[in-house]
Amino acid sequence: MLNGTAEEHGLGRAIVRALHLDLLLLGGVALLLAMGFVVLYSASGENLDTLYRQGVRVGIAFTILMVMAQIPAHHLRQWSPWVYAAGILLLLGVMLFGEVGKGAQRWLDLGVVRFQPSEFMKIAVPMTVAWYFADRPLPPRFLEVVAAGLLVMVPAVLIAKQPDLGTALLVAGSGLVIIFLAGVRWRILMGLGALALVAAPVLWHFMQDYQRRRVLTLLNPESDPLGAGYHIIQSKIAIGSGGLYGKGWLNGTQSQLEFLPERSTDFIFAVYAEEFGLMGVLLLLSLYLLVILRGLTIALRAQDTYSRLLAGSLSFTFFVYVFVNMGMVSGLLPVVGVPLPLFSYGGTSMVTLMAAFGILMSINSHRRLLA
């Protein structure tokens, strides 16, 4: 619909087609990455070394995108349960032998590379839930919903116990949205929603102290201005003082004077909002929306249940990233440690994101070949 005939013109487009890429998605991602570099330069205090290292990561991540785009979805589908089983084993491995970094056990040291299995599950879980529903008649029956729910919750709980609430949330979201897309009946959905409300106090009971503190801090950040509330207070000041048009690139006092913590990683959105103002924010939101809607379009046009569900889930996960990050930085949601995709400095989530885009492109481009 959006591309149809238009894409068949020109050499460049032919190359893009031959490489199984998607121009619209690729353009959106590239633009976001470019803006990310501009902001990172400012957020890191004009540190070229940081940019260089981020560049290397983007290079690696882009290579993985290219590779994933070449793999037809029906292969992924066959591998799904194995990938899932391997992921669960790795998570258990982290629990038993993991390296502790910054107080949480997330890393597995495989000698050559240090590896974060929870990151891997962000793709493995949607693949598996999609695989589970692929050949079943839809909408799913109640027991099938429960089974799929278990497939999602087991890794999510393992990750939450590491403890890494942000990633657990993303993994759970990526799986649960497939149950929704598979057409689970509204009354089951309502019932589960009610159950979740009842379960909330139980969940509170199992939360780590620091996680509870974050929720409480959200409700009243001024209660602990030098401790847990400091992040939110400083980031709200940064965003708010940016105003309609921003203070200008490299001129954000909050970030340049280092009042804003974690300004290169999780709180980079505050730097952006301070320096580019509401106008910049709206531009950024539109770009993210473009990428997400393009993903949903690919899901709609996919030709089998597996591809459809997977594409829908990957697009939605990307949205959750953006929403949770902006929500926490602007004080709408508690601080859960989710990076702003394609912006934040850091390697692990970049690779997973680009792999997901690779899969989306593959689903889109292998369509006609399969038919």
Next chain:
Amino acid sequence: MSSRQPIKNQHQEQRLFLARIITLGVIIVLLFGLVGVRLTQLQVVNHSHFSTLSQNNRVRLEALPPPRGLIYDRNGVLLAENRPAYQLEVILEQVDNLQDTLDRLSTLLDLDASEIDRFRRSLRGKRPFQAVPLKLNLTDEELANFAVNRHLFPGVDVQARVARHYPHGEALAHVIGYVGRIDERELARIDSRRYAGTTHIGKLGVERYYEDQLHGQVGHQKVEVNAQGRILRVLEREPPVPGRDLVLSLDVRLQAVAQEALDGMAGAIVAMDPRNGEVLAMVSMPTFDPNLFVHGIPVRTFQDLRNNRRQPLFNRALSGQYPPGSTLKMLVGLAGLEHGVIRADRMMFAAGYYTLPNDTRRYRDWRRHGHGWVDLDKAITQSSDVYFYDMSYRLGIDRMSEFLGRFGVGEATGIDSTGERRGLLPSREWKRGAHGMPWFPGETLITSIGQGYMLATPMQLASISSTLAMRGQRVRPHLLRGVLGEDGEELHVAEPEFPPPVQVSRSEHWDQVLIPMEHVMHRPNGTAYQSAGRDALYRIAGKTGTSQVFGLADDEEYDEASVAKHLRDHALFIGFAPADDPRIAVAVLVENGGSGGRVAAPVARKVMDYFMLEITP
């Protein structure tokens, strides 16, 4: 695929999916709208509020790290100080031609390739107009060279920082220890507020043990910064409280004499005042330069130190555990007297070896043909092994072990430093626990001459020597003499601690083991007479010891010349002086030194001579 799933209705599923995707899309757009509303609220509605807050945010709180307390010896000689360390820094933006500048600089001062390499690497990660260190720790000459030519180097400047310095370097490395950069483990342990702005922390020795006193209290200042983050003015200031200055009981001159006396041999010397527990000298050789660790030791240098076969990093005085050999024979003798197993004047015939009833194994004396008829005095003076074999057989391990324990064998002395080990006091219970084996009678015999399982540190031996000197009064050895008051004048003297004393039933039992210690030094048949006691100008009480590093079969003869150096016996000596009014107690250990009488005793004599007479060897 679809043939296997007859009930799957593709068309209906597709419609359902479309509906769900649209629902999802609507939710996404709505939630993005929510973010947009939230940001409008922050950036437009509340803009002026946050703008004000942002303006006020130009005031920044900065930590002012406290200067670390100094360390002096008992005579006021400075042992650890804070010295300005000068480093050369470059502000890249102000340099016209970097390569040319570096070339010209290297003619003025010693710039090696690795320094330039590190400098170029840190250039990549810098902020604009940030000064990047090029060379750390300029020498006075380099400093002067550069100062004269400074006008030729725009953008290059000298920065002074305060760094810990140990003027006596190697001599006190094992006593004072050193400070080093705070590492990750320490970061988790310390209160990060107290250490805000502080980069170094005590790693070893006194520096580590008295970290709390030496560190001081962090101060703060509120400063106004401009848009570049530069400080415009100080608004409020709460100055830091400097760390307390420590005065050690150590005499750095005695320390030097002791170190000299070892003459390059590996070993340890501890000298203390038996009356109050003040440690006067504590030497472990070989040693290292603690100043290397302050600025971060190069990996190569560290590996060389760590892999060095002579182990300069190992503090033998506190962490080295050695069989005490014959140095503890007085303790065993005293146990025999107390339990009525022997009488001081009763003679026995000490042949060249001893056998247990119903056992053919020969427990040999160090002297091939034995000592003939000996009483307790002669047994200590000449160090007869057979005399003690016989006594310990009748005393038994339980009573012997309990009595040695009263002197603190197998128990840390509790000295105020790091790395002290406990040694080992063998007993029936210990052996069952550690080896799961019963105690054999033969092991009692070798324990009585300080061999077998028994281990002691040189510090423990000095403490035992001190207890003997004070006829049973024990005192906890300590390095801290006092803390200087905040005015830098008043001395808060550390109170000595006295563990429960060793009590004996009859006072003459002390004389019966202590007088023979004088004979060791001053009678021609004493084991240290020839080497150390003969020409002494004051009375010394002492006891030599030679402890085996490896076992000999009972028909084998130990021949020093034929045994590899690292398997040679350890030479030991404990003693105190003056014998009638002890003011110094000494323990000497020379690793693989051979005979305690020939090697260790003269070392102790040199230390005592300096202390008693200020005679430098």
